[in-house]
Amino acid sequence: MAKTTTKSAAKAAPKTKTVTPVSERKSSGHLDRRQATIRLLGKTDDVLIIGGIAGAKDDAMGAAGGDVAHCYALGGAMGAACAMGLGLALAQPTRRVFVVTGEGELLMNSGTLATIGVLNPPNLSIVVLDNEYYGETGYQPSHTARGVDLVKIAEGSGIKATRMVTKESELDDAARMLRQSNGTSFVVAKVAPTDPERVPHSRDGNWQRQRFVRTVAAWKK
Amino acid sequence: MAKKPAGSKVAPARTAKRASAAEDWPNTVYRLLREGGVTQFAYVPDAGHSVCISRSLADPDVQSVALTTEEEGVALVCGAHLGGAKAVLLMQSSGVGNTINLLSLAEFGRFPFLTLVSMRGEFGEGNPWQYAMGQAVTKVLEAMGVQVLRAEKPEEVEEVLRAAMTMTWQSGMRVAVLLTQRLLGAKVFAPAT
Ligand SMILES: Cc1ncc(C[n+]2csc(CCOP(=O)(O)OP(=O)(O)O)c2C)c(N)n1
Numbered sequence: 509m510a511k512t513t514t515k516s517a518a519k520a521a522p523k524t525k526t527v528t529p530v531s532e533r534k535s536s537g538h539l540d541r542r543q544a545t546i547r548l549l550g551k552t553d554d555v556l557i558i559g560g561i562a563g564a565k566d567d568a569m570g571a572a573g574g575d576v577a578h579c580y581a582l583g584g585a586m587g588a589a590c591a592m593g594l595g596l597a598l599a600q601p602t603r604r605v606f607v608v609t610g611e612g613e614l615l616m617n618s619g620t621l622a623t624i625g626v627l628n629p630p631n632l633s634i635v636v637l638d639n640e641y642y643g644e645t646g647y648q649p650s651h652t653a654r655g656v657d658l659v660k661i662a663e664g665s666g667i668k669a670t671r672m673v674t675k676e677s678e679l680d681d682a683a684r685m686l687r688q689s690n691g692t693s694f695v696v697a698k699v700a701p702t703d704p705e706r707v708p709h710s711r712d713g714n715w716q717r718q719r720f721v722r723t724v725a726a727w728k729k
Numbered sequence: 730m731a732k733k734p735a736g737s738k739v740a741p742a743r744t745a746k747r748a749s750a751a752e753d754w755p756n757t758v759y760r761l762l763r764e765g766g767v768t769q770f771a772y773v774p775d776a777g778h779s780v781c782i783s784r785s786l787a788d789p790d791v792q793s794v795a796l797t798t799e800e801e802g803v804a805l806v807c808g809a810h811l812g813g814a815k816a817v818l819l820m821q822s823s824g825v826g827n828t829i830n831l832l833s834l835a836e837f838g839r840f841p842f843l844t845l846v847s848m849r850g851e852f853g854e855g856n857p858w859q860y861a862m863g864q865a866v867t868k869v870l871e872a873m874g875v876q877v878l879r880a881e882k883p884e885e886v887e888e889v890l891r892a893a894m895t896m897t898w899q900s901g902m903r904v905a906v907l908l909t910q911r912l913l914g915a916k917v918f919a920p921a922t
Pocket residue numbers: 561562563564584585586609610611612613614639641642643644645650830
């Protein structure tokens with residue numbers, strides 16, 4: 509009985525794919541997302557990190573050495589990463605703050621770039637992993653696959669230290685800019701549309717918060 | 730003169746009350762927030778917050794953050810907390826609708842969160858466009874786990890804000906203070922057209 513039900517349900521279901529197969533994903537990006545993040549962030553033991561929804565948080569943790577106290581990994585709250593990084597950077601002006609986010613998340617609140625551009629905190633560094641897809645939801649093409657230029661949006665928002673990175677040979681220079689600019693810095697890394705390698709981590713936002721706050725307070729001393 | 734008249738015990742309180750009455754409530758709000766340790770003021774402008782906004786812009790010891798949407802403010806307040814700072818979000822009742830999904834960050838992460846909401850779409854509102862969101866404010870905030878306090882009269886603003894600050898930073902709650910339209914009054918807004 510059960511088998512018959514399953515079969516007829518399968519027959520009735522429309523033949524649509526919920527995830528675009530890797531072979532059918534087309535992106536101008538070729539960089540490995542994890543390796544690019546590791547090289548752009550560099551040494552992470554004394555920096556504060558906000559990892560945005562979907563793969564970005566895994567790459568942020570991957571670059572930070574795992575589920576560490578000073579990396580807040582967002583499992584939801586799409587669109588929050590950059591503004592959260594701004595609040596953190598203003599609260600901790602002597603510490604480097606990295607935001608790692610996907611282009612899909614950034615597009616949800618691209619106005620935040622204007623909010624950041626006006627204040628321009630030099631300790632805030634934003635890394636956008638642009639795979640030109642909404643990957644988490646099954647790889648639907650995003651706006652950057654269709655001509656939208658995030659670097660121009662950032663520049664138009666008043667952020668001066670910007671860079672688009674498409675090749676591995678450009679990563680070191682971009683990493684330097686992220687650390688040394690005298691205003692907020694913004695890098696878009698064109699990454700391949702491959703599935704992000706997951707990093708096991710606590711998904712309790714409250715526990716993560718308390719751990720982060722305690723750690724930052726202890727660093728100050 | 731040596732003997733004070735009966736009831737003199739309340740005299741200091743009366744003096745204090747008169748002194749604070751000399752300060753209008755918007756300036757009281759700014760003073761209390763600063764005394765409470767707020768160093769980040771985030772806002773989408775509204776007439777009801779104009780004093781806080783202009784004073785934060787003029788205050789060298791605070792960050793005055795002009796937002797493009799109130800949603801950013803929720804994330805900013807949470808980020809400030811991660812860095813050990815206190816922030817407040819100032820918004821109009823319409824802006825509450827823009828914050829909903831990111832309130833899930835504040836609620837799920839149990840972030841201390843304080844917002845002051847200047848109300849439209851209630852007592853004496855002459856612009857019918859304001860009612861839909863104005864009337865939904867309390868329901869929406871409560872649905873997302875935010876506790877809602879109302880200030881109706883100038884003389885109760887201080888008490889309500891002090892309570893909200895204790896709830897937020899001592900108990901770690903998510904709290905909204907509604908600066909009601911009755912409080913803001915017709916003086917703040919131009920007559921409805
Ligand atoms: C407000 C809201 N809308 C939609 C979603 C569904 N969603 C989750 S992740 C995601 C896409 C993220 O895309 P991007 O930032 O480019 O990251 P990628 O997965 O491609 O690395 C979407 C649309 C959501 N979580 N929240």
